[in-house]
Amino acid sequence: MNSKQHLILAVAVATCLATGLVGCDNADAPRTSGANGTKTGGTGKNVAAAALPASTFLTEAPSGAVPVSKLKASAKEGDEVTVRVVVGGRMKPFVADRAIMTVVDAGLANECVGPDAPCKTPWDYCCSAPEQLKPNLATVQIVDATGATMKVDLNASAKLKPAATVVVRGVVGPRPDPSALVINATGIFVETK
Amino acid sequence: MRLLPFEYAVRNLGRSRLRLTMSLLGSTLVVMLVIAATAFVRGMERSLVQSGSRHNVVLLGAGSEESIERSEVKASIPGQAAASIRGIKTRLGVSYISPEVHMALGVGTSAAEESNSQAVFRGVTPAAFMVHPQVRIVEGRTFDPGEDEVIVGALAATRLGISEDKLAVGQSIWLDRRQWKIVGRFSAPSTVMDAEVWCPLVNLQILTKRDSLSCVVITMGEGEFADADAFAARRVDLELVAMRETDYYGKVVDFYRPVRMMVWATAVLIALGGIFGGLNTMYAAFASRVREIGMLQSLGYPRRAVVICFVQESVLAAAAGALIAAALSLLLLDGLAVRFSMGAFGLVFDGPTIGLGLASGLLLGIIGSLPPAIRCFRMQITEALKAA
Numbered sequence: 219m220n221s222k223q224h225l226i227l228a229v230a231v232a233t234c235l236a237t238g239l240v241g242c243d244n245a246d247a248p249r250t251s252g253a254n255g256t257k258t259g260g261t262g263k264n265v266a267a268a269a270l271p272a273s274t275f276l277t278e279a280p281s282g283a284v285p286v287s288k289l290k291a292s293a294k295e296g297d298e299v300t301v302r303v304v305v306g307g308r309m310k311p312f313v314a315d316r317a318i319m320t321v322v323d324a325g326l327a328n329e330c331v332g333p334d335a336p337c338k339t340p341w342d343y344c345c346s347a348p349e350q351l352k353p354n355l356a357t358v359q360i361v362d363a364t365g366a367t368m369k370v371d372l373n374a375s376a377k378l379k380p381a382a383t384v385v386v387r388g389v390v391g392p393r394p395d396p397s398a399l400v401i402n403a404t405g406i407f408v409e410t411k
Numbered sequence: 412m413r414l415l416p417f418e419y420a421v422r423n424l425g426r427s428r429l430r431l432t433m434s435l436l437g438s439t440l441v442v443m444l445v446i447a448a449t450a451f452v453r454g455m456e457r458s459l460v461q462s463g464s465r466h467n468v469v470l471l472g473a474g475s476e477e478s479i480e481r482s483e484v485k486a487s488i489p490g491q492a493a494a495s496i497r498g499i500k501t502r503l504g505v506s507y508i509s510p511e512v513h514m515a516l517g518v519g520t521s522a523a524e525e526s527n528s529q530a531v532f533r534g535v536t537p538a539a540f541m542v543h544p545q546v547r548i549v550e551g552r553t554f555d556p557g558e559d560e561v562i563v564g565a566l567a568a569t570r571l572g573i574s575e576d577k578l579a580v581g582q583s584i585w586l587d588r589r590q591w592k593i594v595g596r597f598s599a600p601s602t603v604m605d606a607e608v609w610c611p612l613v614n615l616q617i618l619t620k621r622d623s624l625s626c627v628v629i630t631m632g633e634g635e636f637a638d639a640d641a642f643a644a645r646r647v648d649l650e651l652v653a654m655r656e657t658d659y660y661g662k663v664v665d666f667y668r669p670v671r672m673m674v675w676a677t678a679v680l681i682a683l684g685g686i687f688g689g690l691n692t693m694y695a696a697f698a699s700r701v702r703e704i705g706m707l708q709s710l711g712y713p714r715r716a717v718v719i720c721f722v723q724e725s726v727l728a729a730a731a732g733a734l735i736a737a738a739l740s741l742l743l744l745d746g747l748a749v750r751f752s753m754g755a756f757g758l759v760f761d762g763p764t765i766g767l768g769l770a771s772g773l774l775l776g777i778i779g780s781l782p783p784a785i786r787c788f789r790m791q792i793t794e795a796l797k798a799a
Contacts, residue, residue, distance in 0.1 A: 307647070308473070308644070308652075313637055313640045313641050313644050314636075314637055314640065315635065315637040316637045316638075316640070316641045318641050318644045318645065319644070320644050320647060348650075352647070352648075352650075355647045356647065357644055357645050357647060359641075359645070367641060369637075391645075394491075394646070395646070395648040395649075396648075397647070397648035398645070398646055398647055398648040398649075399647075400645050
């Protein structure tokens with residue numbers, strides 16, 4: 219076979235393949251941003267990560283912790299409070315790019331924890347009855363000087379992880395509903411097991 | 412290396428018309444199947460992936476992240492979200508917030524007919540057209556709020572398994588013995604919405620006797636997903652979960668992975684059958700040409716040159732079959748839609764689909780010819796020349 223015949227064969231095969239490849243029109247198709255959706259920017263914008271104040275993490279646990287359920291019944295916006303809580307209550311307790319986490323009162327027994335518990339995400343308290351969980355569920359956030367939630371991942375630091383027990387000191391934020399409790403934290407002590 | 416003339420391989424193809432026909436037929440069938448399987452999988456994936464917008468956030472009931480239809484959120488959520496979430500897209504003072512009810516309902520095409528098949532109904536407000544810009548009214552008009560009127564997607568008839576005529580503008584459908592007039596048709600190509608029926612939110616709530624919503628879809632403008640997620644985390648009393656719309660449909664894509672695997676497995680098994688059939692044909696074809704092989708070698712052609720010539724023959728036949736398969740697929744299968752639990756999707760015959768089919772045809776030609784060719788060349792030249 220001479221070079222001309224080689225060329226004919228090559229062109230025939232290339233035509234065969236090119237017939238299929240021309241018209242590939244999926245370049246603009248939107249892509250999923252990851253099943254977990256925790257690390258990709260929703261609108262593609264970069265969030266400027268601010269640093270948490272040095273005073274955020276305490277070296278000693280504040281005293282006078284009050285149960286979350288009791289606070290929900292009595293606390294008013296602006297009250298200074300201390301709670302002992304577990305990071306969790308949702309499958310993803312941390313909000314990506316925002317200094318917010320959901321917490322559950324440490325006094326609530328977690329049915330998901332134990333040698334026989336099959337739960338892979340015990341911090342979400344999915345094994346507990348919703349009517350038990352809801353009164354003990356609260357939100358902790360860290361705000362800047364303007365009162366806006368800081369744009370930083372709380373779990374970016376090695377200290378805060380799901381299921382960690384923490385003692386939070388802070389100020390009660392706006393309460394649009396008696397069963398909602400947001401604490402603007404001024405100090406967090408992470409308990410070591 | 413001295414190669415045999417290319418024409419020699421081409422002429423050999425015509426020596427046995429029956430063998431050529433069998434090779435073409437086998438290659439055509441296998442490649443058609445590969446193209447159909449690829450078109451099915453790509454169609455399903457595309458309809459789910461393109462259903463979500465990366466700018467949209469869905470607020471769902473906590474624990475219902477797997478299915479919007481199972482989700483329930485309070486009817487007050489849209490107002491609370493508008494007041495609390497920063498950076499929601501607005502236009503002329505109207506926020507891109509769409510309260511929606513999604514339900515699979517049995518549909519009848521006459522008052523007397525039993526509703527055997529189900530379609531996904533989406534009860535919406537006009538804001539739905541803002542957050543789902545893929546949806547375009549292509550015939551008629553949109554429904555009037557408060558009226559028992561619906562608009563139907565381009566693939567709704569496929570989903571219901573009925574003729575297009577029964578869902579034409581001006582016709583009616585019956586839901587729970589209640590008549591709903593079809594006032595328009597919409598198109599949302601390559602999305603699950605294309606197989607849905609849309610109606611006024613309030614009317615669907617009345618029909619289904621519910622005052623809650625399935626979800627609230629929000630398009631973010633200056634804000635980010637984190638702003639909506641922060642709202643859900645702060646308002647634990649509302650028991651909400653915020654998800655990117657793309658992530659929601661990404662999870663649905665994962666849910667259907669076993670179906671896709673089954674389709675691929677079936678295609679591979681049948682392709683294997685095609686390859687073994689091809690091998691059998693080639694073994695028989697080459698075995699009858701042992702003397703020819705011996706003669707070519709005695710003329711001075713190296714074994715490799717003769718193998719290449721035989722592979723050329725096989726690849727030419729398989730490639731021709733692949734092109735026929737591609738043409739037949741485009742003629743017979745393009746435009747077909749397939750029903751599935753979330754609606755319906757069209758088979759996708761794009762470049763990668765056809766390319767994969769053609770590549771499988773070429774591969775079939777190579778794999779199908781190499782083993783029998785190599786087997787023939789194990790024979791000594793003298794034995795080959797004496798062969799009957």
